[in-house]
Amino acid sequence: MRPSIIRKLTLIYVFTIICLVLFGLAAVQNMQRLRASTVAGAHNQALISQLQTLLVDLLDAETSVRGYVASGHDDFLASYRAALAVVPGALADLAGELATPAQRTRLAALQETTDQELDALRLVADTPRAVTPATTAVDLLRSSRSAMERARSLIDDMTAAERRTLEHDQAAALTGQRLMLEGLVGGGLVVVALSLIVGASVLRDLRWRLALLADGARRLGEGELAHRVAIAGRDEISGLARAFNRMAGRLQDSNAALDAFAYTVSHDLRAPLRAMQGFSKALLEDFADALGAQGRDYASRVVAAAARMDDLIQDLLAYSRLSRTDMALSPVPLEEAVDSILSRMQGVIGERNAAITVERPLPAVRAHRATLQQCLINLVNNALKFTAPGDAPDIRIRAETNGARVRCWVEDRGIGVAPDHHERIFRVFERLHGSETYPGTGIGLAIVKKGVERMEGQVGVESAAGQGSRFWFELRGGDAAA
Amino acid sequence: MMASDFTILLVEDNPDDVLLIQRAFRKANLVNPISVVDDGEKAIAYLSGSGDYADRARHPVPVLVLLDLKLPRRSGHEVLSWIKQHAALKRLPVVVLTSTTSAPTPIS
Numbered sequence: 001m002r003p004s005i006i007r008k009l010t011l012i013y014v015f016t017i018i019c020l021v022l023f024g025l026a027a028v029q030n031m032q033r034l035r036a037s038t039v040a041g042a043h044n045q046a047l048i049s050q051l052q053t054l055l056v057d058l059l060d061a062e063t064s065v066r067g068y069v070a071s072g073h074d075d076f077l078a079s080y081r082a083a084l085a086v087v088p089g090a091l092a093d094l095a096g097e098l099a100t101p102a103q104r105t106r107l108a109a110l111q112e113t114t115d116q117e118l119d120a121l122r123l124v125a126d127t128p129r130a131v132t133p134a135t136t137a138v139d140l141l142r143s144s145r146s147a148m149e150r151a152r153s154l155i156d157d158m159t160a161a162e163r164r165t166l167e168h169d170q171a172a173a174l175t176g177q178r179l180m181l182e183g184l185v186g187g188g189l190v191v192v193a194l195s196l197i198v199g200a201s202v203l204r205d206l207r208w209r210l211a212l213l214a215d216g217a218r219r220l221g222e223g224e225l226a227h228r229v230a231i232a233g234r235d236e237i238s239g240l241a242r243a244f245n246r247m248a249g250r251l252q253d254s255n256a257a258l259d260a261f262a263y264t265v266s267h268d269l270r271a272p273l274r275a276m277q278g279f280s281k282a283l284l285e286d287f288a289d290a291l292g293a294q295g296r297d298y299a300s301r302v303v304a305a306a307a308r309m310d311d312l313i314q315d316l317l318a319y320s321r322l323s324r325t326d327m328a329l330s331p332v333p334l335e336e337a338v339d340s341i342l343s344r345m346q347g348v349i350g351e352r353n354a355a356i357t358v359e360r361p362l363p364a365v366r367a368h369r370a371t372l373q374q375c376l377i378n379l380v381n382n383a384l385k386f387t388a389p390g391d392a393p394d395i396r397i398r399a400e401t402n403g404a405r406v407r408c409w410v411e412d413r414g415i416g417v418a419p420d421h422h423e424r425i426f427r428v429f430e431r432l433h434g435s436e437t438y439p440g441t442g443i444g445l446a447i448v449k450k451g452v453e454r455m456e457g458q459v460g461v462e463s464a465a466g467q468g469s470r471f472w473f474e475l476r477g478g479d480a481a482a
Numbered sequence: 483m484m485a486s487d488f489t490i491l492l493v494e495d496n497p498d499d500v501l502l503i504q505r506a507f508r509k510a511n512l513v514n515p516i517s518v519v520d521d522g523e524k525a526i527a528y529l530s531g532s533g534d535y536a537d538r539a540r541h542p543v544p545v546l547v548l549l550d551l552k553l554p555r556r557s558g559h560e561v562l563s564w565i566k567q568h569a570a571l572k573r574l575p576v577v578v579l580t581s582t583t584s585a586p587t588p589i590s
Binding site: 272274 | 496498499501502505509552
């Protein structure tokens with residue numbers, strides 16, 4: 001079973017949207033992590049510089065006390081005093097900011113060492129120089145120095161630890177960013193590729209099946225009612241194809257019903273007519289004397305009326321058959337068709353004492369032989385009929401080739417048609433004259449028009465009242481490629 | 483043998499047409515007896531000499547069949563193909579009576 005096309009497209013669409021949302025979320029998360037790592041990095045840097053400042057302060061303090069001992073001048077103690085003022089604060093700050101337990105342990109050790117150093121220094125600095133024996137001062141300085149060395153190594157350790165954390169964070173942030181970029185590019189490519197592949201297959205499939213449908217519609221339009229579109233599945237297009245096939249089936253059925261109807265009409269409707277005609281003729285033949293002149297007139301009117309109705313039925317049948325018959329067009333020599341119908345119409349032509357001129361040679365046309373002959377018969381009949389009473393019809397049949405098309409003219413010198421009526425005369429049941437003067441069913445020219453149109457041609461007339469009529473129909477030439 | 487020995491079978495359900503055909507035969511001075519049946523089933527029964535038509539003295543085998551196509555029970559086409567299947571009736575001429583100009587189903 002084919003999945004629905006709409007569902008397929010919706011899936012592609014939803015898939016793309018979900019991927020976009022996921023990418024967006026990943027990007028936001030990554031940016032947050034980057035920001036956090038930047039903040040953490042700055043914090044680490046600050047800690048490192050705090051530690052360095054502390055180390056410098058402690059070194060300064062020691063150096064200044066050493067200078068005091070060496071020189072005996074009080075002013076050497078300025079740096080020592082400054083250090084005393086800032087070191088406890090700096091240590092307290094560090095305690096508040098160090099994150100890991102290892103660093104805290106180191107800080108505690110540093111605190112102790114710093115206290116030892118400062119205590120030793122204080123003993124030297126706070127005692128007047130005269131009072132302190134030189135040896136004691138040297139011992140104190142030495143102990144302060146060793147505490148100082150321990151403090152330096154602790155601070156170095158702590159700085160190194162903070163640096164490691166900083167580097168680790170930066171490396172992690174960089175990796176995250178790289179992964180993010182690679183993920184975005186790779187994922188994007190996958191999404192685009194998948195959409196393209198699935199989309200292209202859907203489109204190809206869609207185009208192929210639409211072409212099948214279009215072909216089916218064209219063939220149905222050309223009257224190939226038995227044609228069905230072969231599209232299986234459960235999606236929208238196959239639904240359309242099924243509906244199309246159902247429609248074609250219904251059309252075929254109703255066409256068959258119409259054919260049956262036409263058969264019924266031609267057989268059943270004409271049977272009573274035949275009886276009317278037959279018995280009236282029997283009356284006229286077998287009981288002519290008994291009927292008397294008036295009776296014979298009535299009986300002949302019954303015969304004539306029945307004959308008119310028979311004509312009408314025949315014409316209607318011919319007209320309805322024209323709409324439904326399969327019209328396979330092939331090259332037909334116009335001259336042959338004209339000769340054939342003229343020989344068939346010899347009776348009527350002789351009756352009317354008509355002169356018919358055919359301008360030979362006539363070219364071939366693309367036509368349906370029987371329909372072409374029917375059209376010619378009706379045009380010639382028309383020309384024979386519409387002559388002023390008493391005049392002998394004078395009819396000319398000629399053709400002219402105009403590029404790929406051939407226009408055939410049937411011209412008469414009869415009563416003509418006023419331009420106002422040129423359109424009307426080709427419609428079914430349109431009559432311009434009372435049936436007394438020019439009897440007819442009013443279908444003849446409609447048959448010509450429909451027949452010519454079914455053969456992919458046009459029909460028309462050039463005429464004015466009293467000027468004769470020049471009827472024409474135009475078809476593709478028989479030599480032209482189909 | 484006289485012409486009156488050659489029976490013609492008319493298969494026609496429309497009494498008007500039966501009358502007109504009988505009149506046409508009269509007008510043409512044809513004296514052949516005309517047996518009339520009014521549906522396809524009876525036509526087959528007559529031709530096979532079964533049922534009501536078993537008595538060949540009263541219902542002799544015809545020399546010609548005039549066959550309407552549109553008939554009750556069994557159509558003229560069916561009667562025609564039944565005739566074609568029976569070797570004994572192979573040489574029996576059948577004239578199909580129809581007013582249709584086109585045959586909707588070809589006779590095979």
